Amino acid sequence: MTKRHEMIEDRKFTTEAVTDAVVIQVLLILIRHPGLRTGDVSHRLKGQSPPITMQHVRVVFDRYNLDDAGEKKTFEALNLLWSVAEQGGWSSTEIARATGSNGCHLPRIDFIAEMDNCAVCRATTVISRSKNRTVVTYAEGMFEAVEVQKKCSVDC
């Protein structure tokens, strides 16, 4: 009986169910709690709608090779979170909403490129654009990272 039930569950599950939103939820748990195994992660994701099961978590772990993700892997998980969110076209607002911090004003940290002179012609640089990212860290909680990029002032 149990076996048959599992088979039905398996058939219902497709990897398409592992959406960017699911990946992000799993990564957020791992960033907050480095080194958790699949079972602990799915336990912490109980009550999500649509539900995130052990199978979802397993697929995410396999896809991104997250087994043995200890504390040293927290930054990898962070980078992965950014790239998944960016590829999926998520705005920082959307990520904030997904992570349950909707409406909160996030602390902001600016990362300004250190390059003061153009590497090619040595002219001074000007700020070209900035890129906002919502970031969650184990130590700081959630904050907004603003990456300020620079370019050559004379467009050499």
Ligand SMILES: [Zn+2]
């Ligand atoms: Zn230049």
